[in-house]
Amino acid sequence: MITVSEIYTRKPERIETSLQEKTYQALEKLKVRFERVSTDEVITMEDCQQVNARLKMNMVKTLFLCNRQQTKFYLFVTRGDKPFRSKEFSQSLGIARVSFASKEAMAKMLETKIGAATVFSALIDVENNIEIVFDQEVVDDEWYGCSDGTTTGYLKIATKDIIEKLLPYSKHELKIIE
Template sequence: MVLVSEIFTDGPKNYSTALQKEVYHALAKLKLDFQRVATDEVITMEDCQQINERLSMDMVKTLFLCNRQKTAFYLFVTSGTKLFKAKDFSQALQVARVSFASADQMETMLGTQIGAATIFSTLIAESKEVQLVLDQEVVENEWYGCSDGTTTGYLKLRTTDVLEKFLPFVQRQPKIITI
């Protein structure tokens, strides 16, 4: 069982990572409403169940993928309950088969560790080489639940705020696919 805090509507007093600090500064600058919880370390989607219950929403699944040559990188956001099939993803994007990028690449390009992949990595310059891909199912949800760049902090925001305010702020246009 994962310990989940009460719900907060402001950022943490101390930041665990540089990315986490950037996330909350961006949310404040954009004046985006959010709810957040602090947790024990959470790595898997199964671990997210108590977070989903506390925040009354479903966490997205964010995957960091690359081609075999490690020359093309993708940050794919899909439903937390959807089974990922590399073949379906590759066909939808019309690209060569993909696999999971390494932990080192994740740290370097996204500023996160395994289990903390987040759309908020688009705040850092190193992520510019990473193509952002969203599942249509995520785009249609009212709420967007994700990591704050750590494995111990999780957010709930309006999906429209992510799409219409945050992504323009970081000057990123996602590719939207259906799989």
């Protein structure tokens, strides 16, 4: 059982990573309202259940994928309770089958580690090497729950603010698949 803090509406007093710093800078600059909790280290979707209960939303599952040659990268955001099927994902985009990118690629390209993949990594992908793909069910949800770039900080944000403010600000186009 993990410990989940009370709900905050301001950034943490102590910033742990440069990605986390960029996350809160962007939220402030874009005037995006959020609720946040701090936790013990959370890695799995099962660990997220207590975060979901506290913030009254469902955490998304963010997967970092690549092609076999490791020349094309995808950040796929889907519902936390939805199984990932590589074949269906690849068919939806009309691409060769993908697999999970390495933890080294994740550290280098997303500036995060396993368990903390987040759409906010688009802020550091200034060369647009990563394609952002959302499941339609995520787009349809009112709330977007995700990591702030760490495995100990989680946010609740209006999904429309991610789509209409954050992604254009990061100069990333969103692809939506069923």
